[in-house]
Amino acid sequence: MTITLKKTGPLIISALLGAALTVTAYSLFVGDGQTPAVKSSEKTPLYWVAPMDPNYTRDKPGKSPMGMDLIPVYDDGASGADTGPGTIKISPEVINNMGVRTALVERKAFHSEIKTVGYVKYDEDQLVHIHPRVEGWIEKLHVKAAGDPVEEGQPLYEIYSPALVNAQEELIIALGRNNARLIEAAEDRLKALKLPANTIRDLKKTKKVTQTITMYAPQSGVVDNLNIREGFFVKPGTTLMSIGTLDQVWVEAEVFERQVLQVRTGLPVTMSLDYLPGKTWVGKVDYIYPTLNAKTRTVKVRLRFDNENNELKPNMFTQVIIHAEGTDNTLLIPKEAVIRSGRFDRVVLALDGGRFKSVKVNVGRFNAQSAEILSGLEAGEKIVVSAQFLLDSESSKTSDFRRMNQQSDEETTQSPTLAPAPDSVWVEATINSLMPDHRMINVSHEAIEEWQWPKMTMDFIVAEQVAFSDLKAAMTLHIEITKNEDDQYVVSNVHIPASPAPNQKEDQEMDHENMDHSEHNQHGNEK
Numbered sequence: 001m002t003i004t005l006k007k008t009g010p011l012i013i014s015a016l017l018g019a020a021l022t023v024t025a026y027s028l029f030v031g032d033g034q035t036p037a038v039k040s041s042e043k044t045p046l047y048w049v050a051p052m053d054p055n056y057t058r059d060k061p062g063k064s065p066m067g068m069d070l071i072p073v074y075d076d077g078a079s080g081a082d083t084g085p086g087t088i089k090i091s092p093e094v095i096n097n098m099g100v101r102t103a104l105v106e107r108k109a110f111h112s113e114i115k116t117v118g119y120v121k122y123d124e125d126q127l128v129h130i131h132p133r134v135e136g137w138i139e140k141l142h143v144k145a146a147g148d149p150v151e152e153g154q155p156l157y158e159i160y161s162p163a164l165v166n167a168q169e170e171l172i173i174a175l176g177r178n179n180a181r182l183i184e185a186a187e188d189r190l191k192a193l194k195l196p197a198n199t200i201r202d203l204k205k206t207k208k209v210t211q212t213i214t215m216y217a218p219q220s221g222v223v224d225n226l227n228i229r230e231g232f233f234v235k236p237g238t239t240l241m242s243i244g245t246l247d248q249v250w251v252e253a254e255v256f257e258r259q260v261l262q263v264r265t266g267l268p269v270t271m272s273l274d275y276l277p278g279k280t281w282v283g284k285v286d287y288i289y290p291t292l293n294a295k296t297r298t299v300k301v302r303l304r305f306d307n308e309n310n311e312l313k314p315n316m317f318t319q320v321i322i323h324a325e326g327t328d329n330t331l332l333i334p335k336e337a338v339i340r341s342g343r344f345d346r347v348v349l350a351l352d353g354g355r356f357k358s359v360k361v362n363v364g365r366f367n368a369q370s371a372e373i374l375s376g377l378e379a380g381e382k383i384v385v386s387a388q389f390l391l392d393s394e395s396s397k398t399s400d401f402r403r404m405n406q407q408s409d410e411e412t413t414q415s416p417t418l419a420p421a422p423d424s425v426w427v428e429a430t431i432n433s434l435m436p437d438h439r440m441i442n443v444s445h446e447a448i449e450e451w452q453w454p455k456m457t458m459d460f461i462v463a464e465q466v467a468f469s470d471l472k473a474a475m476t477l478h479i480e481i482t483k484n485e486d487d488q489y490v491v492s493n494v495h496i497p498a499s500p501a502p503n504q505k506e507d508q509e510m511d512h513e514n515m516d517h518s519e520h521n522q523h524g525n526e527k
Contacts, residue, residue: 043074044074045072045073045074046073046074047059047072047073048060048061048062048070048071048072048073049070049071049073050064050065050066050068050070050071058070058487062487063487063488065451065483065487065489066456066458067458067459067489086357086358086395087351087355087356087357087395088355088356088357088391088394088395089353089354089355089356090354090355090356090391091354092354095354098387098390098391099386099387100350100384100386100387100391101384101385101386101387102350102382102383102384102385103333103334103337103382103383103385104380104381104382104383105331105332105333105373105377105378105379105380105381105382105383106331106332106333106379107329107330107331107332107379108328108329108330108332109326109327109328109329109330110326110327110328110330110332110365110367110370110372111323111324111326111367112262112324112326112365112366112367113321113322113323113324113367113368114255114259114262114263114321114322114324115319115320115321116253116254116255116320116322117253117254117317117318117319117320118251118252118253118254118271118303118317118318118320119251119252119315119316119317119318120249120250120251120312120313120314120315120316120318121249121250121251121252121314121315122224122244122245122246122249122250122314123244123245123247123248123249123250123304124250126219126221126244126245126247126248127242127243127244127245128218128219128221128242128243128244129225129239129241129242130156130215130218130239130240130241130242130243131236131237131238131239131240132159132161132194132234132235132236132238132240133192133193133194133236134159134161134163134164134193134235134236135161135162135163135233135234135235135236136159136160136161136162136163136164136233136234136235137159137160137161137231137232137233137234138157138158138159138228138229138230138231138232138233138234139158139159139160139212139230140157140158140212140230141156141157141158141228141229141230142154142155142156142157142158143156143157143223143226143241145223145226146223146224146225146226146241147222147223147224148222148223149220149221149222149223150217150220150221150222150223150243151217151220152217152218152219152220153216153217154216154217155214155215155216155217156215156216156217156240156241157214157215157228157240158212158213158214158215159212159213159215159234160211160212160213161213163193164190164193164195164213165209165211167186167189167190167193167195168190168195168203168209168210169209170182170186170189171183171186171187171190171200171203171204172203172207172209173186174186175204175207176207187200190203194215195213196213196214196215196216199213199214217243218243219243219245220245221243221244221245221246222243222244222245222246223241223242223243224241224242224243224244224314225239225241225242226240226241227239227240227241228240228241244314246307246310246312246313247306247307247308248304248305248306248307249304249305249307249312249314250286250302250303250304250305251271251283251302251303251304251305251318251320252300252301252302252303253300253301253303253318253320253322254293254296254298254299254300254301255298255299255301255322256297256298257292257297257298257299260288260299262322262324262325262365263285263288263301263322263324264285264288264325265285265286265287265288266284266285267284267285267322267323267324267325268282268283268284268323269282269283269284269285269303269320269321269322269323270282270320270321270323271283271303271305271318271319271320271321272318272319273312273316273317273318273319274317274319275316276311281305281306281312282305283303283304283305283306284303284304285301285302285303285322286302286303286304287301287302288300288301288302289301289302301322303320330372331372331373331374331377331378331379332370332371332372332373333347333370333371333373333377333383334369334370334371334385335366335367335368335369335370335371336385336386337371337383337384337385337388338361338363338371339358339388339389339392344360345360345361345362345363346358346359346360346361346392347359347361347376347377347383347384347388348383348384348388348391348392348395349377349381349382349383349384350382350383350384356384356391356395357395358391358392358395359376359377360376361373361374361375361376361377362374362375362376421450421451422450423482423483424480424481424482424483424492425448425450425451425480425481426478426479426480426481426495427445427446427448427478427479427481428445428446428476428477428478429443429444429445429446429476429477429478429479430443430444430445430474430475430476430477431443431471431472431473431474431475431476431477432444432457432473432474433473434468434471434472434473435459436468438461439461439462439464439468440459440460440461440462441459441460441462441471441491442457442458442459443457443458443460443479444456444457445457445458445479445481448481460479460481460489460490460491461488461490461491462490462491463482463490463491463492463493465492465493466491466492466493466494470494470496471494475496476497477494477495477496477497478494478495478496478497479491479493479494479495480492480493480494480495
């Protein structure tokens with residue numbers, strides 16, 4: 001080829017020279033214009049996986065059971081038993097920018113503390129309730145208000161009771177007859193009616209009946225639950241007052257159902273109160289109540305504390321820490337590394353070469369810093385403790401949440417054989433929209449247990465044997481979903497609740513031209 005250059009200026013010459021250089025460079029990479037000299041470095045996918053179901057894999061591109069495009073999975077050159085579905089690889093620069101921190105899975109002593117709240121109460125072992133033994137009237141009340149301190153033997157109230165007057169007269173009559181048996185019986189009756197001993201001695205000495213009888217405090221303490229005033233009429237069974245001591249108090253705390261097994265009688269307890277900041281009391285678990293509160297799902301625990309200066313007062317609100325016994329050789333990880341979800345707990349495993357994978361773990365107890373791992377990890381492994389949520393969101397797309405080398409041959413041999421999932425299932429659904437031109441419908445269906453599908457909204461192709469013209473938007477009906485040979489899910493049958501039987505095409509030789517015309521009209525109405 002001959003190129004003739006005219007005087008067209010430097011611009012034309014430069015363009016022609018550039019074109020010649022381009023042709024020369026291209027010829028170095030392409031031999032005959034048809035076969036590339038350098039082979040493409042594009043990787044070949046190992047397999048294709050469904051975005052929403054990591055167990056659904058295929059050896060070629062296609063659609064998932066939910067109608068989504070399958071995602072190719074490539075070999076990133078990683079090695080090791082933990083490579084597999086869900087393993088992601090990140091460059092060191094990105095790891096540094098994300099602030100990824102890791103920690104080792106370790107076996108060490110586990111110390112747990114149960115933090116809860118409680119209320120101060122009287123020591124009910126030393127709480128006394130005052131009741132009368134006879135009917136009568138309160139003539140005088142020596143204790144005026146609840147909370148008043150009393151000493152043992154101090155007068156509490158004076159009562160006039162006809163029954164007490166009659167009992168005194170019986171003793172005087174017995175003394176006049178000088179009958180030992182009658183005297184003893186009369187004295188026993190007065191003692192049974194709680195007549196004070198000094199009053200009985202004075203009665204035997206003076207032989208004069210006392211109209212009002214003074215009752216005395218049986219122990220020292222403070223008055224609580226004062227229910228009487230002067231002039232009240234009382235009878236047996238009436239609670240007049242209570243006397244409690246404050247030398248030692250109870251604290252009733254509540255622990256959650258999952259923490260009950262960590263609590264036992266005698267465990268040390270630390271308590272603090274807001275009104276005395278910086279001061280703590282040391283006590284112990286005195287009793288664990290045998291019943292569970294059905295509303296709060298908690299169990300009451302009774303604690304006992306010494307109260308020498310009476311600083312702890314009934315009904316005070318307290319913060320309580322129960323120090324549970326520690327256990328040695330426990331597999332622990334930092335508590336913040338655990339990713340908690342509704343179905344199961346998981347952590348992000350840090351592998352070699354910048355690779356990460358989400359794995360399922362069974363978590364036991366927690367304390368302020370650590371979480372106990374029952375299964376899923378081994379001592380010495382490395383897990384992510386910061387930025388793990390970003391890594392987990394990427395790994396969870398394809399992860400099977402299992403360790404590739406965790407199941408032994410024995411477990412595989414002994415595992416039960418699961419029944420194969422059916423090819424067709426019936427489920428209740430609501431039609432959201434119709435696409436007559438493509439014989440497709442968009443429905444929201446209930447959960448399908450046979451296929452482990454949750455409630456979801458999906459597009460389905462309607463099979464030819466189903467009368468598409470009978471389907472309407474907003475209709476609630478039962479549909480049969482069938483998995484065909486191409487692994488696609490189609491609506492193979494429908495049952496409208498108002499109709500007596502599944503809605504099949506009754507006339508298999510329907511005129512196709514009329515059917516197309518009907519569907520065309522329906523599509524026009526929807527628009």
